[in-house]
Amino acid sequence: MAEKLTKDLIRGNTDMLVLNFLNEGDSYGYAIAKKIKERSNEAYSINEATLYTVFRRLEKNQDIEGYWGDETQGSRRKYYRITDHGKSALKENIENWNFSKRIIDQLLQGEE
Amino acid sequence: MAEKLTKDLIRGNTDMLVLNFLNEGDSYGYAIAKKIKERSNEAYSINEATLYTVFRRLEKNQDIEGYWGDETQGSRRKYYRITDHGKSALKENIENWNFSKRIIDQLLQGEE
DNA sequence: CACATTACTTTGACACACAAAGTAGTGTGT
DNA sequence: ACACACTACTTTGTGTGTCAAAGTAATGTG
Numbered sequence: 001m002a003e004k005l006t007k008d009l010i011r012g013n014t015d016m017l018v019l020n021f022l023n024e025g026d027s028y029g030y031a032i033a034k035k036i037k038e039r040s041n042e043a044y045s046i047n048e049a050t051l052y053t054v055f056r057r058l059e060k061n062q063d064i065e066g067y068w069g070d071e072t073q074g075s076r077r078k079y080y081r082i083t084d085h086g087k088s089a090l091k092e093n094i095e096n097w098n099f100s101k102r103i104i105d106q107l108l109q110g111e112e
Numbered sequence: 113m114a115e116k117l118t119k120d121l122i123r124g125n126t127d128m129l130v131l132n133f134l135n136e137g138d139s140y141g142y143a144i145a146k147k148i149k150e151r152s153n154e155a156y157s158i159n160e161a162t163l164y165t166v167f168r169r170l171e172k173n174q175d176i177e178g179y180w181g182d183e184t185q186g187s188r189r190k191y192y193r194i195t196d197h198g199k200s201a202l203k204e205n206i207e208n209w210n211f212s213k214r215i216i217d218q219l220l221q222g223e224e
Numbered sequence: 225c226a227c228a229t230t231a232c233t234t235t236g237a238c239a240c241a242c243a244a245a246g247t248a249g250t251g252t253g254t
Numbered sequence: 255a256c257a258c259a260c261t262a263c264t265t266t267g268t269g270t271g272t273c274a275a276a277g278t279a280a281t282g283t284g
Contacts, residue, residue: 008123039218050273053272108129119270
């Protein structure tokens with residue numbers, strides 16, 4: 001039985017992951033989805049609907065800004081860039097993630 | 113700004129945490145809730161409704177078995193014991209958790 | 225010209241965590 | 255005697271995030 005990254009375990013981390021990718025440079029949905037799959041060694045594929053939900057959530061929260069690319073060929077792409085607000089949100093998300101990991105591991109350990 | 117263990121980050125881990133406590137010995141709802149709070153240094157308090165939802169889910173899945181304690185005083189307590197099925201579920205949960213941590217951290221890193 | 229691939233979007237379902245409120249017994253203070 | 259705090263379990267209803275499925279549309283390939 002192989003280990004799994006279930007949807008309940010990924011929950012609450014998708015925003016952080018997307019922000020983290022955009023922090024490396026502007027990108028668009030399809031590319032991010034592919035990168036996530038690659039960089040996780042196929043362990044996790046973000047669902048398209050989830051990804052676009054994340055974009056909408058982050059955009060609403062002014063963590064990212066979207067703009068249409070001027071593709072001369074291929075399908076049109078909607079790029080996103082991370083804002084300063086998004087950068088500090090990313091930082092906070094990572095801190096929360098590290099904190100949560102520690103607490104959960106502590107609860108599993110037994111010792112305080 | 114203090115770090116937080118949000119409900120979305122705890123999601124999917126509650127079953128594992130409860131199983132882990134029951135693996136240390138039979139216990140009941142209220143006591144587990146208190147222990148979780150203590151052992152996390154007040155960082156996380158499981159909501160009562162959540163806890164009883166977890167019990168029902170685990171019981172349905174035959175990971176735990178409930179029985180009424182014979183309190184001669186105080187409120188009646190419903191104890192739970194972990195089953196063999198529950199023990200292997202716990203093991204699996206912990207493996208998934210460790211795996212997920214690794215994948216998410218890998219996604220945050222950049223390097224594969 | 226059918227099919228794969230890139231690329232974005234909408235709709236609806238589902239599971240989990242939780243807030244709020246309720247029931248009920250015991251212990252403590254005044 | 256009565257209010258209040260605490261232990262202890264339960265039910266109901268709500269919100270959010272993820273996802274499956276399906277759709278639109280353009281380009282590239284055998």
